[in-house]
């Protein structure tokens with residue numbers, strides 16, 4: 001079966017389970033899955049049932065697509081994503097993005113848990129991603145280009161839509177949240193970074209670091225999907241506040257900001273012009 005047929009099979013399966021076309025896809029990061037509980041009239045689809053979908057294996061990541069209404073929009077939310085460190089081929093890590101495209105989706109909200117590199121950040125801060133650094137993993141576009149999706153050498157300027165960033169910043173202000181803006185650096189994981197790596201990433205211009213999102217954003221931009229990215233700074237990166245990092249800190253902080261995050265996302269969806 002060709003790659004294109006695999007994407008189409010998955011898209012056909014999903015569209016057979018939902019009645020209308022989704023308007024915005026949402027990828028929920030570690031510990032941020034509870035947002036999916038807010039989706040009204042939900043239709044849940046297990047990844048295991050979708051042809052070609054990889055399995056998720058991480059604590060804090062479920063493995064369901066949830067379709068329904070949120071913030072007045074028809075959304076397709078991914079509770080649990082695929083990470084490179086799980087051992088998937090990089091093309092599998094972004095499989096869902098191309099399926100979204102075939103479902104007619106041209107707007108994507110990606111979220112993640114991230115370590116804060118910028119020393120003015122604090123755990124619990126929410127950061128609008130303005131750009132990314134991704135030198136440390138293969139490109140998800142590696143291999144034969146699928147011209148149906150986009151060009152061989154796609155532009156990555158304004159990968160994070162400037163209008164959406166400004167809209168989200170306004171929404172944050174109205175909600176009384178002091179949202180950060182910053183650059184997200186992608187690392188392969190699954191180990192947290194060393195303090196020396198964090199110092200190096202800071203010199204390169206990164207404000208936050210994480211093990212997801214960037215391959216998805218590259219794939220989305222390749223096929224012309226607009227992207228808004230939000231990081232939840234769940235911990236300060238290695239060597240800043242303490243010498244030991246632990247995934248439970250990531251989940252605990254994400255839980256603490258759940259209310260702020262959920263309210264923010266709902267209002268962002270309300271203001272999102274399609």
Ligand code: HPA
Pocket residue numbers: 113114115116187192193209210211234235236237238245250
């Ligand atoms: N590093 C990488 N990924 C992360 C971190 C971190 O400190 N926190 C949450 N995801």
